[in-house]
Amino acid sequence: MNRTVIHIENLSKRYRDDERWAVANLGLAIEEGEIFGLLGPNGAGKTTLISMLCGLIKPTAGLVSILGLTYRTCGSKIRSAIGVVPQDFAFYPSLTAEENLRYFGSMYGLKGRQLDENVRQGLERLGLDSYGKKRVDTFSGGMKRRVNLLAGVLHKPAVLFLDEPTVGVDLHSKQAIMDYLRNLNKEGTTIVYTSHHLPEAQEFCSRVGIIESGQLWRTGSPDDLIASVHGARNLEDVFLYVTGKGYRDG
Amino acid sequence: MAKLFASIKKELLLLGRDFGGLVILFVMPMILLVAVTMVQKGSFDSILGAKMEVLLVDNDKGAISQRIKDGFKESGELTLVTSLDGGVLTEETARAVVHRGDFQLAIVLPENLSRDLQAHVKHNVDEILSAFDFSADSLQTSGVPPEEKEIKLYFDPATQSSFKTAIRMTIDKLVSNIETKTIYATFQNELGDADNAAFSEQKFISFKEVVESAGGMVAMPSAVQHNVPAWALFAIFFIVVPLSINIVKEKSQGTLVRIAMSPTPYGLFLLGKTIAYAIVSLVQFYLMLLVGAYLFPHLGLHPFDVQGNLGILSAIALSSGLAAIGMGILVGTVASTQEQSAPFGATLTVVLAAVGGVWVPVFIMPPIMQKLSAASPMNWGLSAFYDVLLRRGRLADILPEIILLILFFTVTLTIAILYDKKKRTV
Numbered sequence: 001m002n003r004t005v006i007h008i009e010n011l012s013k014r015y016r017d018d019e020r021w022a023v024a025n026l027g028l029a030i031e032e033g034e035i036f037g038l039l040g041p042n043g044a045g046k047t048t049l050i051s052m053l054c055g056l057i058k059p060t061a062g063l064v065s066i067l068g069l070t071y072r073t074c075g076s077k078i079r080s081a082i083g084v085v086p087q088d089f090a091f092y093p094s095l096t097a098e099e100n101l102r103y104f105g106s107m108y109g110l111k112g113r114q115l116d117e118n119v120r121q122g123l124e125r126l127g128l129d130s131y132g133k134k135r136v137d138t139f140s141g142g143m144k145r146r147v148n149l150l151a152g153v154l155h156k157p158a159v160l161f162l163d164e165p166t167v168g169v170d171l172h173s174k175q176a177i178m179d180y181l182r183n184l185n186k187e188g189t190t191i192v193y194t195s196h197h198l199p200e201a202q203e204f205c206s207r208v209g210i211i212e213s214g215q216l217w218r219t220g221s222p223d224d225l226i227a228s229v230h231g232a233r234n235l236e237d238v239f240l241y242v243t244g245k246g247y248r249d250g
Numbered sequence: 251m252a253k254l255f256a257s258i259k260k261e262l263l264l265l266g267r268d269f270g271g272l273v274i275l276f277v278m279p280m281i282l283l284v285a286v287t288m289v290q291k292g293s294f295d296s297i298l299g300a301k302m303e304v305l306l307v308d309n310d311k312g313a314i315s316q317r318i319k320d321g322f323k324e325s326g327e328l329t330l331v332t333s334l335d336g337g338v339l340t341e342e343t344a345r346a347v348v349h350r351g352d353f354q355l356a357i358v359l360p361e362n363l364s365r366d367l368q369a370h371v372k373h374n375v376d377e378i379l380s381a382f383d384f385s386a387d388s389l390q391t392s393g394v395p396p397e398e399k400e401i402k403l404y405f406d407p408a409t410q411s412s413f414k415t416a417i418r419m420t421i422d423k424l425v426s427n428i429e430t431k432t433i434y435a436t437f438q439n440e441l442g443d444a445d446n447a448a449f450s451e452q453k454f455i456s457f458k459e460v461v462e463s464a465g466g467m468v469a470m471p472s473a474v475q476h477n478v479p480a481w482a483l484f485a486i487f488f489i490v491v492p493l494s495i496n497i498v499k500e501k502s503q504g505t506l507v508r509i510a511m512s513p514t515p516y517g518l519f520l521l522g523k524t525i526a527y528a529i530v531s532l533v534q535f536y537l538m539l540l541v542g543a544y545l546f547p548h549l550g551l552h553p554f555d556v557q558g559n560l561g562i563l564s565a566i567a568l569s570s571g572l573a574a575i576g577m578g579i580l581v582g583t584v585a586s587t588q589e590q591s592a593p594f595g596a597t598l599t600v601v602l603a604a605v606g607g608v609w610v611p612v613f614i615m616p617p618i619m620q621k622l623s624a625a626s627p628m629n630w631g632l633s634a635f636y637d638v639l640l641r642r643g644r645l646a647d648i649l650p651e652i653i654l655l656i657l658f659f660t661v662t663l664t665i666a667i668l669y670d671k672k673k674r675t676v
Contacts (some may be wrong), residue, residue, distance in 0.1 A: 054511045057674070079513040090504030092260070094267040099260070106256035107514040135267075151508065 005159055005190045006030040006053065011062035013048050013214075022048040024214040025062070030207075035181075035191040037205035037222075039198065039235070041243045045214040046194050050161055053192065054084050066159060080109060083157030083189075087164040089148050093137035097128055097147050100136060101154055108155035122150045125183075127176055142173030149177055153184060160184065162193045166200065178204060202235040210242050217242045253514055257522020258529075264496065265530065271492040275530060279485030280541050283477060287551055290473040304417075305344045305356035305404075306330040312364025314428050318357070321424045330357075341402070348404045355409065355417060358402040366396040368432055375436045401425070478542035478554040479563075479635035480608045483628050485538060486531045486570050487599045490578040493527055494591035497582025510674075516667065524575050524663075531571025532564065539563075559638050562645055566638070569655035570631035576662030577627075583666040602626045630654045 008028040014021050023045045030036045040046045051057045052064055055071045055078060064070065066078045091100045101119045110118060123129045126146040131139065136147055149165055165181070166174040181204070185191055195201050201208060202222045209219035218225065226232045229241045265271055304322070308315045322328045333339050334347070344356035373395040401421060405414055500506040509519050542554025556563060578595065585591035603609060605619065606628030612620055623629045634651035637643030 056507065056510060076513045076515075079511060082511070084508070084511045086504055086507065088504050090508045092264060092505060093503070095260070095263055099263060103256055103260045104508065104512070106253055107509060107512045109253070109513060111252040 002031040002033055004029045005032045005067055006192070007063070007065045007068075008053075009063040011049070011052065011064060012060050013045075013052060013057070014060050021214050023052070023059075026211075026214065026216050028209065028216060028219065030190060030192065032190055033185070033188065035185055035193060035204060035206045037201040037208035038192060038194045038211060039196075039201055039208055039239060040194075040211035044211045044243070046211055047163075048214075049211065050163065050192070050194060054082065054161055055079060080155075081158045083152045083155065083160040085149050085152035085160070085162045085165055087167060089144050091136055091144075091147055091151055094135060096133050096135055097123065097139075097150075098132040100147060101150055104151040105154040110155055118154050118156070122154055126150060126180055142169040145169045145173060146177060149180070153189075156184075156187070157189060159190045159192065162191060164195050164197070165193070166195075166197065198235040198239055208235065210239060212243050253518055254522055254525070257519060258526045261496075261523055261526030262529070265492070265526070268492065271495075274488060274491060275485070275534060276537060279481060279488065279534065280537060282484070283481040283538055283541055284545065284549065286481065287473055287477045287546070288549060290477065302328050303331050303353060304328045305334075305339060305348065305353050306332050307339050307341050307344050307356060307358040308332055309341075309361045310359040310363035312362070314364045314367065314425060315359050317428050318359070318421065318424050321420070325420070345404050348406055351406050351408065354406045354413070356402075356404040357421065358404070360399050360401065363399050363401070364428075366399055367429060368436075369396045371429065371432045371436050375433065375440055379440055474542060474546060474552045474554050475639055476611070478538055479639065480632055482535050482538035482567065483570055483606075483631045483635070484599070484603050484608050485534045486567065486631075487574045487577070487602060487628060488596075489527050489531060489571065489574040490581055490595040490599050491592055493523065493575060493578030494582035494585060494595045495588050496523070497579060498585055498588050498591045502587075516670070520579060520663065520667070523579065524572070527575045527578070528568060528571050531574065532567055535564070535567035535571075557639065562638050562643075562648065563635065565645070565652060566631055566634045566648060569652045569659075570627070572659040573627040573631070573655040573662075576659035576666075580662040580666040580669075583670050602628050605629070607632050627655055627658050630658075 006029065008026060011023055011026045012021055013023040026045075026049065038046055038049065048057070052059050053066070055075055058071075067081055069078050071078060091104070095103070098119060101122065102115060105115045105118060119132075120129070123132050126149070128143060128146055128150075131143065136144060139147065145166070145168070153160060160181075162181070166177050169177070178200075181191060193201065193205060205222060207219060207221055208225060210217045210225070218228070220228070222235055225238050226234060229238045232238045232241060265275075306315075306318070319330055322330050331339070331353070334343060337343075341356075341358050344353075344358065347353050348356045403414075403418065403421070497506075500509075506519075510516065539554065539556060539560075543556070544553070547553045577598070581591055581595045581598070585594065603626075605623050606612075606626030607615075607623055608628055612623045612629065615623065630651040634643075634648040637647050637651075641647070
């Protein structure tokens with residue numbers, strides 16, 4: 001049995017000046033080597049949950065431990081071991097791809113030859129090796145998406161949090177990104193992935209959990225979840241069954 | 251250490267690729283320094299240096315008008331014009347051309363000014379002597395005293411009040427001088443001893459100007475010595491604008507969140523910015539010194555002289571830079587958008603410069619503003635520069651200002667960090 005890398009117990013979060021619980025009494029365990037898909041409509045609590053897992057915001061109650069460590073006592077160790085790829089581009093547009101990656105790699109403690117090698121290898125594996133010395137603001141959307149991904153995984157994290165890693169990219173970039181992530185997972189990185197693109201999640205994730213109103217409805221492999229809902233043919237049917245068909249603009 | 255170097259390098263790369271930021275930080279202050287110093291030199295020249303033409307309507311044609319002509323000629327500051335287009339200058343003409351702005355000043359001497367002054371003095375002397383009954387049989391009072399006389403000064407409405415006051419005082423002094431001489435002469439005449447100079451006409455009290463300086467050497471403050479450190483400080487504090495924009499961008503483009511999720515402490519992230527912008531502030535300072543020392547002489551200005559105090563001046567520039575960086579980080583942390591941080595940072599810098607004595611010296615400000623100026627970090631920096639450049643101050647003399655500037659940096663940085671922490675605690 002694989003060891004648990006993310007352990008969440010009775011986790012709750014209520015924002016100041018908000019009566020609703022963004023995350024309510026949530027429990028979850030994610031094991032080493034999993035690709036866990038966290039799915040849910042807008043405002044369901046996905047971002048709040050990921051933000052707490054990344055140590056960006058503090059929970060109102062409950063416990064989060066990553067690799068057996070908690071943010072309260074070992075925040076820096078956890079941050080060294082995790083990688084985060086946000087949905088919005090988070091890099092310096094006026095710097096080159098190499099300059100961006102070298103900077104973010106350094107912030108994760110990479111230096112010298114290791115930094116050089118990881119930057120070179122990352123650019124090569126994502127088809128950006130001939131664009132390393134070009135400014136990122138001259139890149140296409142797909143290339144920017146790949147740089148955004150590389151900046152979060154250059155230090156080869158044990159746990160990777162991905163938020164919509166392929167949104168707005170062409171098929172080629174999407175393929176390159178998904179292949180890269182699968183390889184990363186094979187090399188030992190546990191992945192927590194959130195997306196609204198359910199067919200992609202169904203194909204990519206080993207296990208998924210659907211979150212609604214701050215609570216986890218159910219977790220399981222995509223096939224198990226589909227089988228658990230009468231008449232469901234895919235994850236989209238399961239998703240609509242759990243969350244309903246109304247708009248989620250709030 | 252590798253993280254810190256990477257942070258500094260990243261900041262310098264970002265700055266190097268921000269053309270607008272480079273212009274704001276390095277080019278604009280130099281243009282400002284040259285322009286302001288040239289303008290100030292120009293205005294000084296127009297009042298004190300270059301010969302300004304002043305109209306003189308001489309209806310007196312006596313000793314007083316001659317004394318005024320001689321007095322202005324001796325001072326060499328003003329050229330008196332007594333006729334226009336070959337014609338005799340009248341009060342009406344003079345008034346019209348001053349009103350048009352062709353001349354800044356017209357002096358109109360009334361008719362018989364010298365004669366009536368003489369009569370006025372004689373009348374007074376006679377009154378005094380008769381009161382003492384000196385040879386009363388031989389003395390006769392000189393009848394009705396003459397009417398009071400008025401010298402009219404027509405000024406261009408745009409003339410500065412300081413210039414008006416200076417002119418008024420100069421003419422008053424010249425007239426008083428003649429009046430005194432006339433009094434002495436009349437007394438001697440009345441006492442029947444005109445050939446024997448019993449009354450010394452030599453000045454009993456004279457002025458000697460001494461500019462106090464610790465080392466005995468006198469360093470006169472000039473426009474150049476004021477402007478180079480003052481505008482260097484202004485440039486250094488303008489760091490607030492690009493630095494606050496830089497921090498707002500870090501927030502809006504998500505890089506700050508990426509750093510917050512990395513094992514790099516926020517303090518180290520800010521330290522990288524602080525060191526990079528401290529380097530910028532020193533480069534700005536040295537560029538301004540180079541402009542003052544090497545470009546100014548080519549523009550007909552006095553060269554700026556660091557007087558062998560480059561080390562201490564650099565320490566002041568560096569601590570001023572730190573104060574500016576603290577303020578920039580605070581503005582950038584509190585502001586949500588560039589539209590907020592840029593105008594706010596720029597306005598704050600201009601206000602601090604105005605209050606701190608960069609535009610006009612503190613001593614000519616109203617009392618309330620003089621008190622307020624003590625709260626401006628730019629005033630602390632400027633005082634430290636003056637201490638070194640004009641008062642021959644050493645490091646110990648400027649230590650209070652340096653401590654204040656570093657304290658300002660510490661306080662603003664602490665507030666920024668606490669504010670950021672509070673904002674994250676959602």
